[in-house]
Amino acid sequence: MNTADAELRQRVKTAPDPVPAPNLAAGVTAGAPAIVEHPSGKEGHGKAVQILRGVLFALFFFTTVVAIQFTQWIGSPLYFINRDIFYSYMAYTKQLFGIAIATMTNWWGPTTIRISGDESVAGQIRKKTDGRVEFDFPERMVMIANHQIYTDWVYLWWVGYANKRRMDGFIYIILKQSLRYIPILGTGMMFYGFIFMSRKMAVDQPRMAHRLQKLSAKHTDPEGKSYLDPMWLLLFPEGTNTSANGRRKSAAWAQKMNYKDPEHILLPRSTGMYFCLSELKGSVEYVYDCTVAYEGIPRGKYGEDYFSLSSTYFEGQPPKSVNFHWRRFRIADIPLETAEAFDQWLRSRWYEKDAIMEQYLSNGRLPASPTKLEDGSEQPEYIETEVRTQYPWEILQVFSVVGTVYLLYRLIVRFLAKF
Structure with missing residues (x-):
């Protein structure tokens, strides 16, 4: 165990669980914070520029989402022909969305991504010669994170894009039931196989069980070898x-x-995750935990008050940096015998995460990755990069299927017009 891990665990031990009832007012602020200088370090654009950026962003987002939606509908008949080909096709359309959100973040909300991890992920996060980062995470895993602002999922989806084997086409998210009714986006998320929850376990459990069983189903290749998607x-x-x-x-x-009530994050609710891990046990080996922190959020304040969708993409005030600290846990080592044992395990990890956030608020950095030198000593290390695609023109892929179908349609029309 490295020095940073030992310090974090010592902090957690100093506040055993359970403890006397906490002060309900701790860490709670009334109303929006008084902002002297925005944490982005940038002055917001004037109204005219905001409107222009909003129009351009809306045009980009609408055209890309509609193109992806058409691409999904074009491939939907595959469901009745070959399910494996259908799911592979939908994974491709999910990759297109990964390209779209990476592009829109790079164009409208550029930010520094600062990444570190403990010894459990050593060697799995590397910086490439062109400045991009490459993750080497497994093809099957459960990813968990603290939830700071609504765009957390954008940056975590990008991690899938930046993985050694691109995994942005195989991300599955558990969402609120109401989101499936959003025009266009809701249908797209259903095509993606996302899991919608009503937060009533009597209703959600059968639905989740069905989806998780599909995600853990074994397939057989032409050579007779079994594999998992x-x-x-x-x-x-x-x-x-x-x-x-x-x-x-x-x-x-x-x-x-x-x-004990954590100071910087919320207490986790373990029921859903416990059910997921119980269903997936044996088909997934690891849980990857990401602690997410945004630069400049004052102690006791909340990211949503500073980094809304509007401020990030319209006003030109995205986070100055988004900070990730990764840890990995083997599912075989996680107590899944009872819901109570798992709940205690998850809370302990969240108290550790709260200590990590305290370190960030105290010195502006999450724990560094331990890098061993030739003399056996360790050197703290961070990888800094940005959200962007490999090639600037990669966004054109979003329109490839729709464009091809349109060209075929024009050729057929011209051919038939000759008769």
Whole structure:
């Protein structure tokens, strides 16, 4: 265990669980913070520029999403012909969305991504010669993270794009049921195989069981070898992003259950994750945990008050840096015998995560990756990069299938016109 790990675990030990009921007002602020200087370090654009950026962003997002939606509908008949080909095709359309969000973030909300990890992910995060980062995470895993702002999923989806074997086509997210009814986007997410929850386990459990069984189903290749489809299942155990209201609810839950209430994040709800891991056990080896922190958020304040979709993409005030610290846990070592044992395990990881966030707020850095030198000593290390695609013209792929179909249609029309 390295020195940083030992310090973090010592911090957690100093606050055993359970503890006396916490102060419900701790870490809770009333109303929006008084902003002197925006954490992005940039002055917001004027109204005219904001409107122009908003129009251009809306045009980009609408055309790419509609193109991807048409691409999905074009391939939908494959469902009745060959299911394996259908799911591979939908994975391709999911990759197109990964390209779209990486491009829109690079164009409208550029930010520094600062990455580190503990010894469990040593050698799995590398910087390439062109400045991009390459992750070497497995093809099947469960990914969990604290939920800071609504765009967390954008940066985590990009991790799939930046993986050695591109995994942005195999990301599955558990979402609120209401999101499936959003025009165009809701249909697209259903094509992607995302899991929608009503937050009523009596309703959600059969639906989740069906989807998770499909994700853990074994297939047989032409040579008779069995294999599992690639899968990254993204979960936010807190259930919602950190906010003043979320902190109140977390504190109230901690008081009710006589738990220690973390200072910088929300208490995780373990029921959904416990069910997922129980269903996937034997088909997935690791849980990858990401602690996410945004530069410049003052202590006791909340990211949603500074980095909304509008400020990030319209006002020109994206986060100055998005910070990731990765850890890996073997599922075989996670107590899944009972829901109570797992709940305690997950809370302990979240208390460690809270200590990690305290370190960030104290010195502006998450724990560094330990890098061994030739003399056996360790040197702290971070990898800094940006959200971008491999090639600037990669966004054109989003329109490739629709464009090809349109050209074929024109050729057929011209051919038939001759008769």
